[in-house]
Amino acid sequence: MRTALVEAAWVAVEKPGPWQQQFERLQQRRPKQKAVVAIARKLLVVVWHVLTAQVADRRADELAVARSLLYWGAGYRLATSQGLSRPAFVRQELDRLGLGQELAAFPFGAHVCHLPPSKLGMELPSTIVSELMVVLEHEPA
Numbered sequence: 001m002r003t004a005l006v007e008a009a010w011v012a013v014e015k016p017g018p019w020q021q022q023f024e025r026l027q028q029r030r031p032k033q034k035a036v037v038a039i040a041r042k043l044l045v046v047v048w049h050v051l052t053a054q055v056a057d058r059r060a061d062e063l064a065v066a067r068s069l070l071y072w073g074a075g076y077r078l079a080t081s082q083g084l085s086r087p088a089f090v091r092q093e094l095d096r097l098g099l100g101q102e103l104a105a106f107p108f109g110a111h112v113c114h115l116p117p118s119k120l121g122m123e124l125p126s127t128i129v130s131e132l133m134v135v136l137e138h139e140p141a
Contacts (some may be wrong), residue, residue: 047139
């Protein structure tokens with residue numbers, strides 16, 4: 001497990017982003033090998049939180065997550081087993097993770113996957129809100 005995490009850490013620190021920035025800060029105080037083991041431990045903590053809380057990492061790339069969900073849903077036929085289209089499955093899972101509310105479409109291979117609108121963050125139109133207020137005011141206590 002440690003070897004796999006260290007290899008993942010090496011990949012993470014090679015690409016520009018927060019992991020590379022943390023690695024560079026650690027590398028100023030420690031040798032490269034110790035710094036990458038520290039990054040591997042931080043990756044393990046992120047994986048643990050993602051798995052136990054069943055939420056996305058706060059630094060997750062929404063497009064990468066959407067592509068993975070589409071591949072996963074198609075490969076294991078999860079979308080069809082739930083009676084959903086693949087894009088609807090991806091939207092459902094993105095909403096469950098709290099990601100990609102504004103994501104409408106994304107490239108997937110040679111195709112473009114068009115997602116249904118997100119149900120998160122949807123606000124009721126002001127007319128419905130005012131009607132609800134009237135109903136609530138006139139309800140008997």
